[in-house]
Amino acid sequence: xxxxxxxxxxxxxxxxxxxxxxxxxxxxxxxxxxxxxxxxxxxxxxxxxxxxxxxxxxxxxxxxxxxxxxxxxxxxxxxxxxxxxxxxxxxxxxxxxxxxxxxxxxxxxxxxxxxxxxxxxxxxxxxxxxxxxxxxxxxxxxxxxxxxxxxxxxxxxxxxxxxxxxxxxxxxxxxxxxxxxxxxxxxxxxxxxxxxxxxxxxxxxxxxxxxxxxxxxxxxxxxxxxxxxxxxxxxxxxxxxxxxxxxxxxxxxxxxxxxxxxxxxxxxxxxxxxxxxxxxxxxxxxxxxxxxxxxxxxxxxxxxxxxxxxxxxxxxxxxxxxxxxxxxxxxxxxxxxxxxxxxxxxxxxxxxxxxxxxxxxxxxxxxxxxxxxxxxxxxxxxxxxxxxxxxxxxxxxxxxxxxxxxxxxxxxxxxxxxxxxxxxxxxxxxxxxxxxxxxxxxxxxxxx
Ligand SMILES: [Zn+2]
Numbered sequence: 001x002x003x004x005x006x007x008x009x010x011x012x013x014x015x016x017x018x019x020x021x022x023x024x025x026x027x028x029x030x031x032x033x034x035x036x037x038x039x040x041x042x043x044x045x046x047x048x049x050x051x052x053x054x055x056x057x058x059x060x061x062x063x064x065x066x067x068x069x070x071x072x073x074x075x076x077x078x079x080x081x082x083x084x085x086x087x088x089x090x091x092x093x094x095x096x097x098x099x100x101x102x103x104x105x106x107x108x109x110x111x112x113x114x115x116x117x118x119x120x121x122x123x124x125x126x127x128x129x130x131x132x133x134x135x136x137x138x139x140x141x142x143x144x145x146x147x148x149x150x151x152x153x154x155x156x157x158x159x160x161x162x163x164x165x166x167x168x169x170x171x172x173x174x175x176x177x178x179x180x181x182x183x184x185x186x187x188x189x190x191x192x193x194x195x196x197x198x199x200x201x202x203x204x205x206x207x208x209x210x211x212x213x214x215x216x217x218x219x220x221x222x223x224x225x226x227x228x229x230x231x232x233x234x235x236x237x238x239x240x241x242x243x244x245x246x247x248x249x250x251x252x253x254x255x256x257x258x259x260x261x262x263x264x265x266x267x268x269x270x271x272x273x274x275x276x277x278x279x280x281x282x283x284x285x286x287x288x289x290x291x292x293x294x295x296x297x298x299x300x301x302x303x304x305x306x307x308x309x310x311x312x313x314x315x316x317x318x319x320x321x322x323x324x325x326x327x328x329x330x331x332x333x334x335x336x337x338x339x340x341x342x343x344x345x346x347x348x349x350x351x352x353x354x355x356x357x358x359x360x361x362x363x364x365x366x367x368x369x370x371x372x373x374x375x376x377x378x379x380x381x382x383x384x385x386x387x388x389x390x391x392x393x394x395x396x397x398x399x400x401x402x403x404x405x406x407x408x409x410x411x412x413x414x415x416x417x418x419x420x421x422x423x424x425x426x427x428x429x430x431x432x433x434x435x436x437x438x439x440x441x442x443x444x445x446x447x448x
Pocket of ligand 1: 274276277334335336337338
């Protein structure tokens with residue numbers, strides 16, 4: 001599709017009709033990024049006071065909490081005052097989903113589910129304004145690389161298992177002027193087939209899971225195909241930390257900037273890499289704290305748990321939400337001219353590939369799609385052998401006798417009919433040392 005048709009006749013009007021005026025917010029956030037650090041800090045603290053006021057006035061979960069702690073909204077004026085409130089874990093969100101929503105919110109709300117990279121499915125309600133602001137921030141960052149709304153995107157991403165959900169995604173892809181390469185099917189033959197499709201599509205940029213783009217590049221290299229002539233403006237890697245071996249191959253494969261995006265389904269983009277290679281925090285929309293194991297802020301340069309307060313979502317505010325990642329705050333100033341503060345990722349969402357018996361690879365994010373059922377609270381899969389997968393499950397109250405069969409069918413559709421799938425039911429899945437739940441562990445000696 002022509003870029004201008006995609007931008008002015010599809011994306012912007014569709015979003016506008018959904019109550020998401022992205023154009024208006026884009027103008028605002030573009031002004032914000034030109035502000036000085038102290039202006040950005042003032043803006044952030046002002047928005048924080050507003051969201052705290054909303055939480056205290058309208059949200060049952062926080063009304064009770066403020067009362068129990070004997071705190072009034074006036075006690076929270078800036079990010080440092082947030083220490084007076086407890087950190088909100090994913091489990092607490094799961095257990096209090098209803099009490100975290102404003103029961104009298106009158107605007108249309110949109111349901112969002114977490115990507116499930118922590119193995120736990122959470123539901124979030126977002127108002128149109130908050131979603132429009134997230135999109136505006138995304139396009140502000142893409143503009144650092146001259147990528148615009150409507151530009152052609154190749155998306156290395158998950159593909160839903162259910163046919164109706166797949167069709168819905170295809171329609172969304174069409175409107176957004178993008179084609180999708182399944183991250184669940186990164187094999188040599190499929191990559192070669194997809195390469196032809198990509199070449200004909202003439203994309204402006206690549207976007208997707210770091211390991212999926214990495215897998216694609218590996219097979220292209222093996223096949224002697226050079227990706228230079230695609231003339232991409234940028235490759236944006238997300239959802240997984242970019243390790244040096246990824247960076248090395250990307251530098252060989254692409255003659256354009258390869259950029260790290262750090263975000264979440266709950267908060268949109270949290271930090272984005274600028275042309276000088278630094279990760280800028282979206283502090284005009286988020287309060288991001290870095291905390292130690294006692295919930296105290298770590299010193300600059302020290303690793304801490306990333307805890308986020310979204311400042312735009314008034315329908316379901318999440319204050320001090322522990323996102324499950326580790327990052328380092330920085331007080332360095334970037335030479336790119338943007339004064340949004342900096343951070344460094346330490347340990348991102350480490351995902352892996354499931355290796356099939358025939359050598360094909362399936363991205364482990366596939367599990368988030370197949371096991372992300374309402375019947376499952378938490379899951380974790382171990383690949384014991386190429387033909388044996390063991391799935392640990394924490395049942396939700398909706399789990400029935402038929403649920404296991406359904407999960408097994410879903411898994412088999414991508415992993416093969418002859419694979420042995422065993423299920424293990426637990427009350428809770430043991431966490432990693434960092435407190436994170438790693439949802440896929442390969443016990444095979446051979447890795448990607
Ligand atoms: Zn910068």
